[in-house]
Amino acid sequence: MNILAIESSCDETAAAIVRDGRDILSNVVSSQIDVHQATGGVVPEVAARLQLETIGPVITESLKQAKLDWEAINALAVTSGPGLVGSLLVGVETAKALAYSRNLPLIPVNHLAGHLYACLAQETSWQFPYLGLIVSGGHTELVLMESHRKFTLVGSTRDDAAGEAFDKVGKLLGLSYPAGPEISALAAKGNSQAIAFPRAMLDQANFDFSFSGLKTAVLREISSNSPSKKDVAASFQQAVADALAIKTVRAAGEYKPTAVLLGGGVAANTLLRRTLKNALANLAIPLLATPPVLATDNAAMIGLAAFWQKDRALQDKQVLDLTADPNAPLASPASANVS
Ligand code: KG4
Ligand code: ZN
Numbered sequence: 001m002n003i004l005a006i007e008s009s010c011d012e013t014a015a016a017i018v019r020d021g022r023d024i025l026s027n028v029v030s031s032q033i034d035v036h037q038a039t040g041g042v043v044p045e046v047a048a049r050l051q052l053e054t055i056g057p058v059i060t061e062s063l064k065q066a067k068l069d070w071e072a073i074n075a076l077a078v079t080s081g082p083g084l085v086g087s088l089l090v091g092v093e094t095a096k097a098l099a100y101s102r103n104l105p106l107i108p109v110n111h112l113a114g115h116l117y118a119c120l121a122q123e124t125s126w127q128f129p130y131l132g133l134i135v136s137g138g139h140t141e142l143v144l145m146e147s148h149r150k151f152t153l154v155g156s157t158r159d160d161a162a163g164e165a166f167d168k169v170g171k172l173l174g175l176s177y178p179a180g181p182e183i184s185a186l187a188a189k190g191n192s193q194a195i196a197f198p199r200a201m202l203d204q205a206n207f208d209f210s211f212s213g214l215k216t217a218v219l220r221e222i223s224s225n226s227p228s229k230k231d232v233a234a235s236f237q238q239a240v241a242d243a244l245a246i247k248t249v250r251a252a253g254e255y256k257p258t259a260v261l262l263g264g265g266v267a268a269n270t271l272l273r274r275t276l277k278n279a280l281a282n283l284a285i286p287l288l289a290t291p292p293v294l295a296t297d298n299a300a301m302i303g304l305a306a307f308w309q310k311d312r313a314l315q316d317k318q319v320l321d322l323t324a325d326p327n328a329p330l331a332s333p334a335s336a337n338v339s
Helices: 033-037 044-066 085-102 111-117 162-172 180-187 212-225 229-255 270-281 300-308 316-321
Strands: 002-007 012-019 023-031 075-081 106-110 130-135 140-145 151-156 259-263 287-289
Touching (some): 012 044, 023 044, 023 300, 033 044, 044 085, 085 106, 085 316, 106 111, 106 300, 111 130, 111 140, 111 259, 111 300, 130 229, 140 229, 151 229, 162 212, 162 229, 180 229, 212 229, 229 270, 259 270
Parallel strands (some): 075 106, 130 259
Antiparallel strands (some): 002 012, 012 023, 140 151
16 A cells, blocks of 8 residues: 655655555655754744745655556555644645545644654564653653554653753854754764753652753853753753653553654754663663654655555545644643552
8 A cells, every 4th residue: 555645744745655654665855954054943924934945855856766656556545634734724724625526535733743653663563551752842752652543741841842941042052943963963072961951850750751941040040150062962862862761661660562653853963772672671671662754744754654544545536634733732632650
């Protein structure tokens, strides 16, 4: 089964073709980073307009790279939320038009589910439950995945997302947007023990995170002590990785998953991958981290998720009822949070 997937939830316009939930035949991503660097972040109206300009050529390119024509496509998939409404609408309306006119089923996919399935591309024998840590520019969530249908929210950030913290600290350090990769490169040359930044909420009996205090601590440190940028980057990155790893390991102890999944843009961070892997080793729980090429937003992850959720496919006129949902939740909250 060949699924052509479309992802346009934020500032990447992406299309991919995925066969049987495993083989990525093409994965085309057009990024708007250059444009948003000038404003130091994403301006939603600009993002939506650029999505509109690029989506057609990106879809055509995904077919070309996979060496397939439309006759070989069995279904369409699209990110229906969460994300920026204007950006999401471009992907959703394009997918609806294509599905209806070509008489193909359309599978709506939650963007965060995509980040989780990006970790599961190589999974052959499904061994539920998995515990997923999604760390991106907009989200920081711990999700228990008990089946392809059942996702339960176990913890989330109370304020900034982990990627947002990287981007805000990057701004304080005079780095360009998005700052994650640059902070990580600077940190490699710095001392992660140089500055004792806080690891928030560790004494609380829940699996939630908080990163806004860390950002304020970085601001205070920069304005009062003029430390080296390398040491700030290294100490900040270590504080984020520690906070994420400690809470994730606690949740893993509670929910006893067969593996922990690490997905989302921040999952490209080498220190985070290493810290989490080592911390889980004590519990003998393996880490399935997303391949770095599938960490930041792309459509292959939507095509992977769509195959396993194809029972949600909309057929015929049903496809016209699909709407973009900027706040689409992946999971309902767990009834009790215990540590
Ligand atoms: O998943 P993603 O592409 O978009 C959202 O759905 O938000 O994540 C983008 C985020 C940005 O905040 C970026 O700074 C961060 O991922 N990021 C990183 C790294 N690469 C990207 N953060 C830390 N280390 C990295 N190597
Ligand atoms: Zn994302």
